[in-house]
Amino acid sequence: MTTHEDPSVLRQEIIAASRTLDAAGMMPNKSGNLSCRLGQAFLITPGGVPYADLTPEQIVTIAGKRRRFDPAGPRPSSEWRMHEAIYVARPDVGAIVHTHSPRATALACAGRGIPIFHYMIALAGGDIRCAPYATFGSEKLAALAVRGLEGRRAVLLANHGVVAVGATLKRAQAVAMEVENLAGQYLDLLAAGLEPALLSDAELQTIIGKFTDYGRIDPH
Numbered sequence: 001m002t003t004h005e006d007p008s009v010l011r012q013e014i015i016a017a018s019r020t021l022d023a024a025g026m027m028p029n030k031s032g033n034l035s036c037r038l039g040q041a042f043l044i045t046p047g048g049v050p051y052a053d054l055t056p057e058q059i060v061t062i063a064g065k066r067r068r069f070d071p072a073g074p075r076p077s078s079e080w081r082m083h084e085a086i087y088v089a090r091p092d093v094g095a096i097v098h099t100h101s102p103r104a105t106a107l108a109c110a111g112r113g114i115p116i117f118h119y120m121i122a123l124a125g126g127d128i129r130c131a132p133y134a135t136f137g138s139e140k141l142a143a144l145a146v147r148g149l150e151g152r153r154a155v156l157l158a159n160h161g162v163v164a165v166g167a168t169l170k171r172a173q174a175v176a177m178e179v180e181n182l183a184g185q186y187l188d189l190l191a192a193g194l195e196p197a198l199l200s201d202a203e204l205q206t207i208i209g210k211f212t213d214y215g216r217i218d219p220h
């Protein structure tokens, strides 16, 4: 089960997660956006509203075959097509967190992903790719994000930011925060002129198995 039954609870969860990420410095200058799947629809943060001022009524519902939203209501985030594409491609995803968190975005601006250098990368399901650049809000970016997320729960977007996904908003938020943490560690290593020692794929699978057993991640 990757969706919540109660949209009013989901709206509050989106607002709470937005504020937590904003307070952590992960959503500079109103950047980023969050969404939750709701049946055949999804709920997403609006564009251009400071996270501190968000109200439940401002969370936009995008629904229907042509993914219509109410033109009289608040406008959805400009990245709603990317969220839509991920929900269509990934039935395991119940929530999406997109940030411009500073350290991960720095790596993305160099076009670099994050290799398997720390066991916590298992939260992302493996090495974190950096998807090629495309204009924000475009269908091309949406397709590149989906491809970069294949078999993963996080992807960097070149010259842009990060996408993290999970079965729930809490899971997606945890992945987004860990990606920022890992990006900081990786940048510190590179700045020191050190190349990290990488963990093997076999070890990664062992860690993923342990995380799954502990309930820290959901099986794909």
Ligand SMILES: [Zn+2]
Pocket: 031, 032, 079, 098, 099, 100, 136, 160, 161
């Ligand atoms: Zn963005």
